Amino acid sequence: MTVNSDDAINVREPETSAVGIPGLQETFYYARTEMGLTRTVKTLLKLNQIDGFDCPSCAWADPKPGERSHAEFCENGAKAVAWEATRARVDRAFFAHHSIEQLLAEDAHSLEHHGRLTEPMYLAPGADHYTPISWNDALQLTADRLRAMPDPNRAAFYTSGRASNEAAFVYQLLARRLGTNNLPDCSNMCHESSGTALSATIGVGKGVVTLEDITDHAELIVIIGQNPGTNHPRMLTALEMAKKRGARIVSANPLPEAGLLGFKNPQTARGLVGGGTKLSDRYLAVRVNGDLAMFAGVNKALLALEEKAPGTIFDHPFIETYCDRFDEACQGWRDLEWSAIEEASGLTRKELEAFAGDVVAAKSVIVCWAMGITQHRNAVATINEVVNFLLLRGNIGRPGAGPSPIRGHSNVQGDRTMGIWEKMPDSFLDKLRDEFGFEPPREHGYDTVNTIRALRDGKIDVFFALGGNFVSATPDTAVTEASMKNCKLTVHIATKLNRSHLCHGNEALLLPCLGRTERDVQASGEQVVTVEDSLAMVHESKGRLNPGSEHLRSEISIVAGLGKALFGEDVGWSTMANDYRVIRRHIEHVVPGFDDYERRVHEPGGFMLPRGPHDSRTFETATGKARFTRNEFDVIVVPEGHLILQTVRSQDQFNTTVYGFDDRYRGIRGGRRVVFVNEADLAERGLHDADEVDLISVYSDGERYAKGFRAVAYPTPKGCAAAYFPEANVLVPLDSTALGSNQPTSKSIIIRIEAAS
Numbered sequence: 001m002t003v004n005s006d007d008a009i010n011v012r013e014p015e016t017s018a019v020g021i022p023g024l025q026e027t028f029y030y031a032r033t034e035m036g037l038t039r040t041v042k043t044l045l046k047l048n049q050i051d052g053f054d055c056p057s058c059a060w061a062d063p064k065p066g067e068r069s070h071a072e073f074c075e076n077g078a079k080a081v082a083w084e085a086t087r088a089r090v091d092r093a094f095f096a097h098h099s100i101e102q103l104l105a106e107d108a109h110s111l112e113h114h115g116r117l118t119e120p121m122y123l124a125p126g127a128d129h130y131t132p133i134s135w136n137d138a139l140q141l142t143a144d145r146l147r148a149m150p151d152p153n154r155a156a157f158y159t160s161g162r163a164s165n166e167a168a169f170v171y172q173l174l175a176r177r178l179g180t181n182n183l184p185d186c187s188n189m190c191h192e193s194s195g196t197a198l199s200a201t202i203g204v205g206k207g208v209v210t211l212e213d214i215t216d217h218a219e220l221i222v223i224i225g226q227n228p229g230t231n232h233p234r235m236l237t238a239l240e241m242a243k244k245r246g247a248r249i250v251s252a253n254p255l256p257e258a259g260l261l262g263f264k265n266p267q268t269a270r271g272l273v274g275g276g277t278k279l280s281d282r283y284l285a286v287r288v289n290g291d292l293a294m295f296a297g298v299n300k301a302l303l304a305l306e307e308k309a310p311g312t313i314f315d316h317p318f319i320e321t322y323c324d325r326f327d328e329a330c331q332g333w334r335d336l337e338w339s340a341i342e343e344a345s346g347l348t349r350k351e352l353e354a355f356a357g358d359v360v361a362a363k364s365v366i367v368c369w370a371m372g373i374t375q376h377r378n379a380v381a382t383i384n385e386v387v388n389f390l391l392l393r394g395n396i397g398r399p400g401a402g403p404s405p406i407r408g409h410s411n412v413q414g415d416r417t418m419g420i421w422e423k424m425p426d427s428f429l430d431k432l433r434d435e436f437g438f439e440p441p442r443e444h445g446y447d448t449v450n451t452i453r454a455l456r457d458g459k460i461d462v463f464f465a466l467g468g469n470f471v472s473a474t475p476d477t478a479v480t481e482a483s484m485k486n487c488k489l490t491v492h493i494a495t496k497l498n499r500s501h502l503c504h505g506n507e508a509l510l511l512p513c514l515g516r517t518e519r520d521v522q523a524s525g526e527q528v529v530t531v532e533d534s535l536a537m538v539h540e541s542k543g544r545l546n547p548g549s550e551h552l553r554s555e556i557s558i559v560a561g562l563g564k565a566l567f568g569e570d571v572g573w574s575t576m577a578n579d580y581r582v583i584r585r586h587i588e589h590v591v592p593g594f595d596d597y598e599r600r601v602h603e604p605g606g607f608m609l610p611r612g613p614h615d616s617r618t619f620e621t622a623t624g625k626a627r628f629t630r631n632e633f634d635v636i637v638v639p640e641g642h643l644i645l646q647t648v649r650s651q652d653q654f655n656t657t658v659y660g661f662d663d664r665y666r667g668i669r670g671g672r673r674v675v676f677v678n679e680a681d682l683a684e685r686g687l688h689d690a691d692e693v694d695l696i697s698v699y700s701d702g703e704r705y706a707k708g709f710r711a712v713a714y715p716t717p718k719g720c721a722a723a724y725f726p727e728a729n730v731l732v733p734l735d736s737t738a739l740g741s742n743q744p745t746s747k748s749i750i751i752r753i754e755a756a757s
């Protein structure tokens with residue numbers, strides 16, 4: 001892995017399978033460099049084990065207790081752990097030496113690479129250096145600024161998805177006790193579109209399959225808009241198991257991702273030395289934003305087969321018993337022209353009919369998806385169409401079938417379950433009121449995009465973040481960064497320094513917390529926290545390493561400390577911070593599905609949350625039925641001479657955390673300012689591979705520039721392009737969001753590409 005970026009970006013052929021020996025070597029080299037040998041062994045062997053800690057990287061599920069390997073982690077999980085457990089420190093001397101201005105000139109990699117934050121720091125009005133502050137003063141100052149606001153809605157409480165269930169629950173309690181539902185979170189940028197579509201169509205905003213459904217039951221697994229080789233590497237092990245028993249995989253992706261093509265399992269001899277497992281049986285090079293058309297096309301093809309041989313294709317008993325609006329949806333498919341489908345999807349009718357053939361041959365089908373689906377203007381409609389696709393053949397609520405949005409951050413799903421949402425339903429707020437004896441606000445709060453608008457318009461006095469890197473993760477970087485200046489106070493609970501800590505309000509606080517890997521000892525003894533994975537298993541996580549500094553506090557203790565500074569002991573803030581079992585008892589009373597929480601979560605592997613569609617084909621929608629939808633055929637029209645740009649993650653990053661400058665599977669080494677473009681599109685513009693180019697996004701409110709990218713001729717469909725996030729976020733217009741979910745459209749940005757100016 002290259003850890004310094006330089007001008008000479010090295011480009012090779014993309015790889016055709018993931019993991020294997022290079023992945024393993026990289027893991028250990030990297031972990032040793034950050035943590036040293038003893039710490040590496042001690043830490044990695046506890047990762048994702050029953051008595052260990054949950055991997056702080058992605059939300060992929062763990063196998064059952066008896067089926068875990070001794071090394072139940074992947075290259076990228078190991079990087080995330082090493083990055084947190086590093087021996088490097090950012091202390092008061094560091095801040096005395098480095099001004100805000102100096103730090104703003106550093107890139108994301110170098111900021112976090114300085115090491116772990118060690119003690120609370122304060123930035124006074126007009127100051128150019130952070131200086132030490134005591135915990136007590138930091139919490140009092142925050143409480144004073146919050147109390148000084150004329151309206152509680154002048155505060156916003158952002159959450160990144162690494163926070164534990166307990167931290168998230170106490171945090172939303174604090175915001176609501178204060179009187180606001182302004183709880184924007186990273187999920188607004190991640191699976192908001194999935195939640196919106198699934199709630200309306202099947203009555204639950206999360207996926208409804210289990211790990212065994214994938215490994216043991218599904219006959220066909222469809223993977224769309226996801227790059228599991230990089231972002232959910234342990235999913236490849238599950239896919240390999242499915243393949244071994246004869247399941248088929250169909251992938252749709254505008255990039256030929258190595259991890260979808262093949263897998264060399266580093267934990268088996270065959271994977272280390274042999275050719276590995278071929279994963280996708282069918283690879284559909286869909287156009288960026290073409291999935292709505294693709295699924296409409298497949299559904300149309302299925303309908304045609306059904307009409308030719310009635311009663312042989314669709315699951316009529318299921319449709320009649322459990323669904324509504326079926327006829328309306330069918331009419332929609334009849335009315336669609338194949339030419340429109342082909343143009344919008346970039347796929348031929350023949351390809352889509354062949355895909356429909358795979359579907360008909362499979363008794364059970366799962367669809368997995370991630371950001372390539374959710375970050376588009378038509379994302380909600382696309383996911384509705386995926387639900388249609390599954391409902392047609394009763395592929396929900398039985399083994400090996402169902403929708404499976406693959407979550408990002410390790411506890412992003414749990415945070416939502418705990419109430420981190422700007423529009424939690426009244427049923428949740430009623431229970432919160434009954435449990436704690438105060439009336440929570442009912443008016444919906446700001447999501448992430450609306451928080452940025454409010455910041456920009458001077459409507460937020462205090463911006464508080466539980467983790468994350470708000471200014472780098474959100475769209476329209478220039479607008480967002482400038483907007484933070486309008487705050488009176490910005491506060492970040494964080495493990496490592498990032499750009500959000502430098503784009504500050506009039507005053508700023510930096511509050512360092514324990515990480516997932518570290519022991520958490522409170523008044524009642526050593527604590528555990530709990531998390532929920534992408535497949536709705538709730539389990540515990542227990543840090544093992546000694547804290548990175550004696551001054552670190554747990555997220556829970558910081559948030560509860562602020563609660564106490566604001567409200568005294570009204571809801572028992574200290575009792576919760578002293579003993580997390582008290583928090584779990586409150587959760588049990590407030591959040592459905594957590595009965596007998598304390599006992600069940602300590603069982604090896606934890607427990608599964610109830611999900612009506614999966615457990616009993618119960619659909620808690622507006623009509624009590626699963627809902628077919630007729631979706632408007634909304635496709636982005638790219639103006640002549642323009643391209644549609646998607647933003648992706650490299651192999652060496654976790655969101656805005658940049659571990660290094662390589663993207664091994666895509667053949668990129670030594671840099672991140674690259675743009676992947678079809679060779680013909682380059683040629684049409686008189687450009688060539690390796691040219692330096694500028695990217696210009698065009699939107700109704702004007703043009704945005706990202707300059708100095710290396711063009712890489714790449715096998716992506718004509719008219720499409722890709723670049724890395726967060727570098728490309730300057731190009732994403734704040735107002736360009738998904739219909740119905742308000743999620744930023746980070747995967748469909750209309751751009752021009754020009755020779756560098």
Ligand SMILES: Nc1nc2c(c(=O)[nH]1)N[C@H]1C(S)=C(S)[C@@H](COP(=O)(O)OP(=O)(O)OC[C@H]3O[C@@H](n4cnc5c(=O)[nH]c(N)nc54)[C@H](O)[C@@H]3O)O[C@H]1N2
Nearest residue numbers: 058076225226227231288289370371372408409649654655
């Ligand atoms: N190592 C590592 N792991 C991670 C993360 C990380 O940054 N690093 N991030 C975590 C988080 S928060 C998340 S949300 C997940 C993200 O996991 P992914 O969604 O896999 O992440 P992206 O890199 O955004 O990849 C999007 C994929 O969708 C494809 N795509 C783009 N547009 C389209 C389209 O229109 N149609 C189709 N069919 N495909 C499209 C892209 O080519 C790419 O393969 O990963 C989580 N895990």
Ligand SMILES: Nc1nc2c(c(=O)[nH]1)N[C@H]1C(S)=C(S)[C@@H](COP(=O)(O)OP(=O)(O)OC[C@H]3O[C@@H](n4cnc5c(=O)[nH]c(N)nc54)[C@H](O)[C@@H]3O)O[C@H]1N2
Nearest residue numbers: 160186190467468469473493494496498647655656725746
């Ligand atoms: N263009 C574009 N933009 C995107 C995306 C995209 O695909 N394209 N993806 C979006 C998605 S899916 C997501 S989820 C968001 C991610 O948005 P965020 O969650 O806000 O960003 P991260 O980069 O994950 O946050 C990294 C920071 O978290 C802090 N941190 C790490 N561990 C801990 C911890 O244990 N506790 C605390 N308190 N802090 C910790 C560190 O300081 C680190 O710098 O970005 C979104 N933005």
Ligand SMILES: [Mo]
Nearest residue numbers: 189190408409
């Ligand atoms: Mo995410």
